[in-house]
Amino acid sequence: xxxxxxxxxxxxxxxxxxxxxxxxxxxxxxxxxxxxxxxxxxxxxxxxxxxxxxxxxxxxxxxxxxxxxxxxxxxxxxxxxxxxxxxxxxxxxxxxxxxxxxxxxxxxxxxxxxxxxxxxxxxxxxxxxxxxxxxxxxxxxxxxxxxxxxxxxxxxxxxxxxxxxxxxxxxxxxxxxxxxxxxxxxxxxxxxxxxxxxxxxxxxxxxxxxxxxxxxxxxxxxxxxxxxxxxxxxxxxxxxxxxxxxxxxxxxxxxxxxxxxxxxxxxxxxxxxxxxxxxxxxxxxxxxxxxxxxxxxxxxxxxxxxxxxxxxxxxxxxxxxxxxxxxxxxxxxxxxxxxxxxxxxxxxxxxxxxxxxxxxxxxxxxxxxxxxxxxxxxxxxxxxxxxxxxxxxxxxxxxxxxxxxxxxxxxxxxxxxxxxxxxxxxxxxxxxxxxxxxxxxxxxxxxxxxxxxxxxxxxxxxxxxxxxxxxxxxxxxxxxxxxxxxxxxxxxxxxxxxxxxxxxxxxxxxxxxxxxxxxxxxxxxxxxxxxxxxxxxxxxxxxxxxxxxxxxxxxxxxxxxxxxxxxxxxxxxxxxxxxxxxxxxxxxxxxxxxxxxxxxxxxxxxxxxxxxxxxxxxxxxxxxxxxxxxxxxxxxxxxxxxxxxxxxxxxxxxxxxxxxxxxxxxxxxxxxxxxxxxxxxxxxxxxxxxxxxxxxxxxxxxxxxxxxxxxxxxxxxxxxxxxxxx
Amino acid sequence: xxxxxxxxxxxxxxxxxxxxxxxxxxxxxxxxxxxxxxxxxxxxxxxxxxxxxxxxxxxxxxxxxxxxxxxxxxxxxxxxxxxxxxxxxxxxxxxxxxxxxxxxxxxxxxxxxxxxxxxxxxxxxxxxxxxxxxxxxxxxxxxxxxxxxxxxxxxxxxxxxxxxxxxxxxxx
Numbered sequence: 046x047x048x049x050x051x052x053x054x055x056x057x058x059x060x061x062x063x064x065x066x067x068x069x070x071x072x073x074x075x076x077x078x079x080x081x082x083x084x085x086x087x088x089x090x091x092x093x094x095x096x097x098x099x100x101x102x103x104x105x106x107x108x109x110x111x112x113x114x115x116x117x118x119x120x121x122x123x124x125x126x127x128x129x130x131x132x133x134x135x136x137x138x139x140x141x142x143x144x145x146x147x148x149x150x151x152x153x154x155x156x157x158x159x160x161x162x163x164x165x166x167x168x169x170x171x172x173x174x175x176x177x178x179x180x181x182x183x184x185x186x187x188x189x190x191x192x193x194x195x196x197x198x199x200x201x202x203x204x205x206x207x208x209x210x211x212x213x214x215x216x217x218x219x220x221x222x223x224x225x226x227x228x229x230x231x232x233x234x235x236x237x238x239x240x241x242x243x244x245x246x247x248x249x250x251x252x253x254x255x256x257x258x259x260x261x262x263x264x265x266x267x268x269x270x271x272x273x274x275x276x277x278x279x280x281x282x283x284x285x286x287x288x289x290x291x292x293x294x295x296x297x298x299x300x301x302x303x304x305x306x307x308x309x310x311x312x313x314x315x316x317x318x319x320x321x322x323x324x325x326x327x328x329x330x331x332x333x334x335x336x337x338x339x340x341x342x343x344x345x346x347x348x349x350x351x352x353x354x355x356x357x358x359x360x361x362x363x364x365x366x367x368x369x370x371x372x373x374x375x376x377x378x379x380x381x382x383x384x385x386x387x388x389x390x391x392x393x394x395x396x397x398x399x400x401x402x403x404x405x406x407x408x409x410x411x412x413x414x415x416x417x418x419x420x421x422x423x424x425x426x427x428x429x430x431x432x433x434x435x436x437x438x439x440x441x442x443x444x445x446x447x448x449x450x451x452x453x454x455x456x457x458x459x460x461x462x463x464x465x466x467x468x469x470x471x472x473x474x475x476x477x478x479x480x481x482x483x484x485x486x487x488x489x490x491x492x493x494x495x496x497x498x499x500x501x502x503x504x505x506x507x508x509x510x511x512x513x514x515x516x517x518x519x520x521x522x523x524x525x526x527x528x529x530x531x532x533x534x535x536x537x538x539x540x541x542x543x544x545x546x547x548x549x550x551x552x553x554x555x556x557x558x559x560x561x562x563x564x565x566x567x568x569x570x571x572x573x574x575x576x577x578x579x580x581x582x583x584x585x586x587x588x589x590x591x592x593x594x595x596x597x598x599x600x601x602x603x604x605x606x607x608x609x610x611x612x613x614x615x616x617x618x619x620x621x622x623x624x625x626x627x628x629x630x631x632x633x634x635x636x637x638x639x640x641x642x643x644x645x646x647x648x649x650x651x652x653x654x655x656x657x658x659x660x661x662x663x664x665x666x667x668x669x670x671x672x673x674x675x676x677x678x679x680x681x682x683x684x685x686x687x688x689x690x691x692x693x694x695x696x697x698x699x700x701x702x703x704x705x706x707x708x709x710x711x712x713x714x715x716x717x718x719x720x721x722x723x724x725x726x727x728x729x730x731x732x733x734x735x736x737x738x739x740x741x742x743x744x745x746x747x748x749x750x751x752x753x754x755x756x757x758x759x760x761x762x763x764x765x766x767x768x769x770x771x
Numbered sequence: 772x773x774x775x776x777x778x779x780x781x782x783x784x785x786x787x788x789x790x791x792x793x794x795x796x797x798x799x800x801x802x803x804x805x806x807x808x809x810x811x812x813x814x815x816x817x818x819x820x821x822x823x824x825x826x827x828x829x830x831x832x833x834x835x836x837x838x839x840x841x842x843x844x845x846x847x848x849x850x851x852x853x854x855x856x857x858x859x860x861x862x863x864x865x866x867x868x869x870x871x872x873x874x875x876x877x878x879x880x881x882x883x884x885x886x887x888x889x890x891x892x893x894x895x896x897x898x899x900x901x902x903x904x905x906x907x908x909x910x911x912x913x914x915x916x917x918x919x920x921x922x923x924x925x926x927x928x929x930x931x932x933x934x935x936x937x938x939x940x941x942x943x
Contacts, residue, residue, distance in 0.1 A: 074860035077868030080803015080843035087802035282869025512867030671920025
């Protein structure tokens with residue numbers, strides 16, 4: 046089906062099983078907690094060779110020679126592969142075609158250039174380390190590395206009215222420059238692939254988010270037909286954007302397996318994952334906000350500079366939610382991309398809002414302080430009636446409810462705010478808040494649902510579960526529609542032999558593939574109704590039986606009954622502004638002598654449409670809030686200004702939050718259905734939890750200590766430097 | 772003397788470069804133990820050696836002659852999960868599941884450390900009984916990274932088992 050109008054009536058609400066939305070434990074849970082769930086590198090394949098990638102130790106230039114003979118003479122080495130089809134970068138999300146190939150042409154420090162293949166991992170690692178390469182490197186002073194000095198291209202520009210005049214005429218205004226550091230996805234499972242070639246078909250177990258795109262990216266890279274490739278990703282040890290596109294190890298393993306006619310496993314080292322997958326671009330942002338004397342926005346300016354390699358289309362979409370979140374007649378939104386030779390910039394969880402929303406929400410806090418309007422009230426007052434430029438209506442939007450319910454649950458004290466109001470020994474204690482917003486994305490998706498004569502059902506799609514709960518929720522949707530207990534529904538994912546799903550990315554998986562499963566089940570219900578002689582509306586299914594006690598299996602005539610559901614977004618995209626919304630509230634303590642910040646408690650209230658599983662949805666929200674803590678306090682990629690190489694390329698130097706950094710996290714899921722978002726009235730929740738949360742912590746740091754830090758992450762040195770003297 | 776893994780004796784690897792982690796994953800085909808960083812930074816490879824939790828990536832297999840190793844596969848199975856394994860499922864103490872075996876091995880040994888009154892940075896004093904408070908658990912589990920951000924649920928799962936067992940280490 047194609048969605049052209051809001052799905053006001055959703056069949057899910059009339060079902061009798063009562064399993065949808067319930068906080069069921071993950072269906073694959075026992076496999077994960079007992080270590081029996083196999084991830085990409087963990088399939089036991091006979092005669093498997095081990096490959097280790099070799100990367101470039103220079104920034105830009107050409108590989109002129111590789112001493113293969115010396116390497117091949119080492120113990121156990123089988124091959125040194127430098128095929129020009131190998132990929133020099135990962136593909137961007139939804140690229141659907143090969144990324145940049147020809148690794149002999151080096152564009153960034155750490156780019157993969159060759160693969161050493163040996164009988165054992167230890168042999169391959171040693172040989173890779175000793176591989177001698179010669180190269181012609183460009184002079185470093187010829188290579189643009191600093192985004193502030195490099196050539197830029199405009200990526201997005203919206204202008205309406207006269208912002209400069211609005212700023213001049215404003216009763217209250219803010220004009221601030223905020224920077225955010227680059228981030229790494231740092232999924233716990235390193236990128237890995239096992240490729241097997243049987244002479245006609247290539248089978249690859251890999252760790253990927255979007256098999257529906259990855260298969261064409263791999264086929265294009267290898268100059269093969271998709272029909273001759275099978276990709277399998279049943280378990281993915283975290284993605285967060287880093288596994289959206291086909292990455293270097295998968296293509297290299299495939300080339301090696303075909304050339305050597307033996308299976309080849311390639312697992313990236315943690316340092317390689319950091320240095321040659323994707324970074325979130327650093328940003329430099331300028332926020333201009335102008336209000337009248339009541340605190341109503343009259344001007345809204347958000348400009349950002351991000352960076353990427355020359356030729357890459359992706360630009361961190363910093364302004365994505367600034368586009369529609371708040372009012373302001375006079376507007377400037379501008380995004381520029383600087384072309385520099387650092388590793389590829391691409392999607393890291395919540396591209397755009399992860400860094401744009403914190404900057405905007407710090408500026409909003411400054412405006413609240415400037416105008417004397419309570420921060421929650423300031424936001425409530427500036428929720429626009431329609432899109433501030435295009436006039437498009439909003440679909441369901443629970444921003445106000447999130448702000449109010451979050452404030453109440455947290456115990457937000459409205460009214461005048463003055464920093465340094467509470468001290469406990471050497472710690473100042475304060476609170477802060479911020480709004481959350483994340484655009485709603487949805488994509489075409491297919492899924493097959495089959496009713497079996499043994500009373501079970503099977504859901505099949507090449508969709509992935511990257512920790513998001515896809516196995517569980519797709520089973521819940523099918524169970525609800527078909528009137529089966531959840532444990533009677535088997536969900537098979539992550540195999541391109543199944544119908545094409547949407548892939549996991551942009552928080553669109555649940556609503557896209559969930560809708561495909563819903564469409565398939567609607568088809569099955571129609572057939573069941575015809576066979577039972579009742580209309581679909583009267584078809585009340587529960588625990589495998591119709592209302593009159595007839596067993597559903599009696600309607601199957603001893604065979605399978607199968608439907609493929611096909612969902613397409615349709616024209617509704619243009620008719621509504623659809624997004625997930627929320628609000629964060631944080632309490633922090635800031636050490637007055639060291640500048641250290643500890644988050645003491647955090648509340649998040651989120652509206653993201655229908656909740657498909659209360660337990661896994663809550664976990665997604667919490668995960669986003671943990672990322673908010675990381676973005677606020679510790680996470681930053683550091684590049685060497687001389688050659689652009691990533692310096693802190695491991696988990697000891699790139700600081701993701703650890704257990705003790707994270708307090709109790711309160712999550713409120715605001716009741717909502719969004720008929721314009723998807724047929725199942727659901728939106729996404731994988732990213733919303735980190736779309737502004739870092740600002741709640743920044744604003745709490747200000748409330749606690751008086752330090753208005755304008756650079757994320759707010760490390761102790763920065764907090765200390767921003768603290769007023771008295 | 773061979774190395775014993777989950778009560779099964781194995782010959783040590785011939786290549787002295789093989790880490791205990793790679794030995795478990797490749798030589799013993801026990802892939803429940805995960806490689807996240809290979810540098811002792813993430814804790815995904817945590818196993819229990821002679822009762823103590825260690826990062827198996829930081830240890831060469833040949834140095835474990837005669838040692839007894841327990842991996843996630845030795846703690847429980849899908850048919851007979853341990854108390855902690857069940858609690859992780861119930862409290863959703865994981866998402867992608869990749870750090871999870873390490874978290875559970877770490878927590879299993881950690882509860883024994885609590886029972887033995889080994890103090891931590893979060894303890895009120897260096898001697899005397901240690902209570903399995905949320906702060907104790909957070910501190911002691913901070914060597915096991917979870918990028919999905921399931922920490923609050925991990926603490927809830929471990930707390931439940933710690934209460935059931937009164938902090939004693941028979942959780943496995």
